[in-house]
Amino acid sequence: MPRAAQTELGGSSASAAGTQTLLRGLKVLECVAAGVSDVQGIAAALGTPRSTTHRILSSLVAARYLHHMPHKGYLLGPMPIHLGNRALEQRPLVAIAQPYCEALSRQTGDTVHLGIVDGSEVVYLVKISGTRGFEMRSRVGQRMPLATTGVGKALMLDMPESRWRSLYDAAAAANARNPERPPIPDWDLFLERMRGYQKRGLVFDLEENEAGIRCTGAPVRDMDRRVVAAVSLASASPFMPETRLEEVAPLVRDAALAVSRELGWTE
Incomplete structure (x- = not known):
């Protein structure tokens, strides 16, 4: 050769x-x-x-x-750890959204998340811990089912209902593998709630992802009006009765809209 x-x-x-x-x-x-x-x-x-x-x-x-x-x-x-921090710094979305998430957490004293879609899961890119004396289990980089989280359901708002069903089934399967997770609502109730959330442009997580934790979320859109991320505000249920959820929901929507405008979205 x-x-x-x-x-x-x-x-x-x-x-x-x-x-x-x-x-x-x-x-x-x-x-x-x-x-x-x-x-x-x-x-x-x-x-x-x-x-x-x-x-x-x-x-x-x-x-x-x-x-x-x-x-x-x-x-x-x-x-x-070093590379992960650099990756977050280099993502324009994180750099743009971080100040708004921090401001929302300061204003309310609650925990704020920013997340994006990855398959059937949400990936948390930002977490700003609240000041109410307890710490949620969530962390930057963590993945959770879209259909059971406030951030996740906000990310689902523009998806067709057929996609909602497949994501619901994926979340139900994930819950079945982990008996510590709260039970997921039945499909008819889930669908009814999602249709209502879609009309409002806001979603609620009523202890569906973590027992004792309630949150509200709103989508972030880019210049093409696509949902590219979502912001949520969460706290322990004693600090977040349904009346307060309604009170803070507009603040979450305002923060999400502010980030959307920074990304080029216009009404």
Whole structure:
């Protein structure tokens, strides 16, 4: 075989091996982020021998992508935190919405979220904690079913009802896998509420996502009038009876509209 052909084949093989190693490393980070912290569990997820898994883990620890705690396993290291913060800084939506979310939280004392759609889930991009002495379990980067969250239902407002049904079914299936989650309303009630929310341009979460937590949400639109994000305001039910939900809902809508205008939306 000519030397040039050997070099080309060798380079192709090395490239493929490098790509495989990279993908395995990324898979390890996803596993650890999901809570799989032991070598055995990570090796099973990758389908690799323990020796290969150890080498990947050691490389990621050395590069500060992972942190190893003896007798406890692996945690995400400082590098993913740094990259995650940079990613948020580089998203125009987050930079634009953050001040409005902070102002809404200061005005009400409640927790404010901003989220976007990813498949059948909402991904939280902003969380501003309230000042009422309790902390919600939500966090930036967390995913929750669209159909059970205030942010999620606001993101659904422009979707067809057929899409509502598939998202409702996905949320019901997720709840069935987690008995700690509150029961989801039956489909007829859910549909009736969503139709009402669509007319108002506002949604409510009546302890459907987290027991004892109520919230209201509103969609954020871009210059093409598409729903690209949503803002919600949440608090513990003693601080958020239905009368107060109605009182704060216009404030949430105003914040969402302000962000929409910044993105180029016009009435």
